[in-house]
Amino acid sequence: MRSGAKAAVIGGVFAAMVGAAGFGAYALIGGDDDSSGGLDLGAVGDKPSIETGPPSAAEVRTTAREFLGAWESGNASDAASLTDSRGDAKAALTGYRKDARIERVTLEPRAATGRTVPFDVSAVISYRGQRATWTYDSALTVTRQKTTGRAVVDWKPSVVHPGLREGDSLKTGEADAPPIKAVDRDGAELKEKEHPGLHGVLAALRERYGDKAGGKAGVELWIARAKDAKDKGEGGAGEAGKRPDETLKVLSKGTPGTLRTTLDSGLQASAEKAVAGHGKAAMVALKASTGEILAVANSPASGFNTALQGSYAPGSTMKVITSSLLLEKGLAGYDKPHPCPKYSTYGGWKFQNDDKFEIKHGTFAQSFARSCNTAFISQAKKLDDGDLTRQAREVFGIGLNWQTGVPTFDGSVPVQSQAQMAASLIGQGGVRMNPLNMASVAATVRTGSFHQPFLVAPSVDDRQVAKASRALSPAAADQLRSLMRLTATAGTAAEAMAGVGGDIGAKTGSAEVDGQKEANGWFTAYRGDLAASAVVPGGGHGGESAGPLVAQLLRQGG
Structure with a gap:
């Protein structure tokens, strides 16, 4: 089954072509029967020398034109012999003609950039008397085969079409699902x-x-x-x-x-506009009292649905769930004294706060509002390994099988021990969330109980929605709302939430990722019955990157 068909060209990725000129089949070099592969064999009796290093510009041009020429002429075997994965390439190029019903194709290479050659595709589809022209852009990269030294196409499904990934294929026929x-x-x-x-x-x-x-x-x-x-x-x-x-x-x-969906077209437009300013970002808005999904936005718009299916460490936004656990266990209280040293060690790991700050003689409220890591790490020794997992699942519905009407990743808080368990308390370690999950966390705090998010009413197809086994205790719920309000008005979320009035609460987060220069920025908040969350990968501090996106939406719809 497929997405709704909106146009012949999807997401503006494919450029239309006018008068694209093809070319005939070219002589192929280095096929199955070419024992030398075009290499210098050296003196008689010596082992053949094998070319090494990146292909030259001439090799890139020649290989690309020979490959595209063979593909264009319908010779899948010869085209595949010019790749580093003959079997996969032959199957894909054969399927291109047979399964996608491509009657003929014109392929026009453009100027190479390094080893990459972009090319224009103009194909004619023919199916049971119906014919249509299909145009798009693609690209190939030339590499050197280690075993032979030949310049060949680095085979990937995206060579055939940029939307293809491993195991995908192109098909033409009667749609499995109506629009x-x-x-x-x-x-x-x-x-x-x-x-x-x-x-x-x-x-x-x-x-x-x-x-x-x-x-x-x-x-x-x-x-x-x-x-x-x-x-x-x-x-x-x-x-x-x-x-x-x-x-x-x-x-x-x-x-x-x-x-009919639960979306609000006005909020949807605003959410899309908000995330569009970032190369990569995602946001979700919910009606807190029901779980109805009001907006889903991703940047890039045509990319992966990170808002609903992403799986990222949530950073300090996870402290909302952790705080609920500490409050219910009596290990913390809104205005009770609570340690926030520069460092805290657990399981052999030394944890610290942003810029190594500390709060002397402070309260838990101050630690939460300023997002003190060590205030949470210091409590790890008083917790069992499975406590956080149970809290997330039983109260916030994290990890249950959410039946929203579309595919979603429903969060994960695995049972961990030692340093990894401590890291989970501050949203690192093995914890994984997306904006849908964290918007739901904020909604659960706002209402005191979990309402499974959904985008299509369960009555449409008699789905059974997920239900948490219990609500937050009234005392913990009241304190959590106070903690999030303090954060929104005088803590790390205050700058982003400036001008957002009414019944509000917020929490910032920054999640570090190995090999990534800047942390992923997170923000989750509510205003009245509207809850929203956003992530900006590589955005740094959540209050500065994701915060303005969420606040902008709350100002409109809260």
């Missing part, structure tokens, strides 16, 4: 052209509800995603879950069925 007309909570249509941030959401909605919304399927070319494939994260910031299939070209339109 849908997704509408917001007030009945306004949610079009991808107007809301590009919903690219992944609309695709997922069609995949799940296309055959339930009353529409009729059309004929399309689409990316069939690898079964059970999961995206790999970057720098320890994983991406959980499978991308939905994606329509690339419509040959004949189907009839859409209508599907």
Whole structure:
């Protein structure tokens, strides 16, 4: 099943071509029967010398033109022989003709940049009497094969189409799912052209509800995603879950069925505008009292749905859950004295605060508002290894199977011990969250109990939503709201939340990632019945990067 088809070209990634000139088949060098592979064999009796080092500019040009020429002429075997993965390349190029129903293709290389050669693609699709032209851009990279020294194409599925990943394929035929007309909570249509941030959401909605919304399927070319494939994260910031299939070209339109969502088109537009200012960012807004998802925004808009499926260490925003645990266990109190030294050691690790600050003779409220790491690490010795996991699951619903209506990653707080357990208390270690999870955490504090987020009403398909086993204790809930209000008005979130009035609360976070220069910036907050959270990978301090995004949305809708 696939995303709703909006146009022949998806997300502005593919450039249209006018008069792209092809070229005929070229003589191939170094095939299966070429024992020398074009190498200098040296003196008789000597072992052949093997070229090393990066391919020359001439080799890059020649290899690219020969590969594209063989592909264009329909000779998948010869094209594959010019790659470093013949089997995979041959299967993909054969499927391009057979499964995607490409009748002919014109491939035009452009000027190389180093070892990478971009090229224009103009293909003709033919299916049961229907024909359509399909144009897009792609690129290949030339490398040197270690065993032979030949210059070959570094094979990746993205050579065939930039949207393909390992195990994906292109298909043309009658759509498995009819298109849908997704509408917001007030009945306004949610079009991808107007809301590009919903690219992944609309695709997922069609995949799940296309055959339930009353529409009729059309004929399309689409990316069939690898079964059970999961995206790999970057720098320890994983991406959980499978991308939905994606329509690339419509040959004949189907009839859409209508599907009502919980989204608010006004907030959605504002959220998309807010994250667009960052190269990579994600945000989610919820109605705290019900769990209804009001906005989902990602930058880049056509990229992975980080807002709902991302898997990142949440940094100090995790201290909201940890504080609830300490409050309920009597290990902390809003105005009770609480240690915040420069350093605290547990499990052989030495933890410190940002800029090694300390609070002498301070209270827990002061430590929370200033996001003191050692105030939490110091309590690790009084906790069992599974305490934080149970608190996150039983009270905040983290790790339960959320049935939102679209694929989501529902958070993870694994049981850990020693230093890793202590690190989990401050949102590092093995803890993983996304903006959906952290918006739900803020909503749970605001209402005192967990309401599973959802984007399509459970009544549409009789889904059973996840339920936490218990609510926060009234005393802990009251203190948590006071802690988050203090943070929003006089703590690390105060600058971002300036001008946001009413019943408010917030928590900042910065999560360090190995090999990443700047930390990931986090922010979670609520205003009245609106809860929201954002992450800006590589954004640094959450109050400075993610905070303004969330505050901007709260000002509008709180």
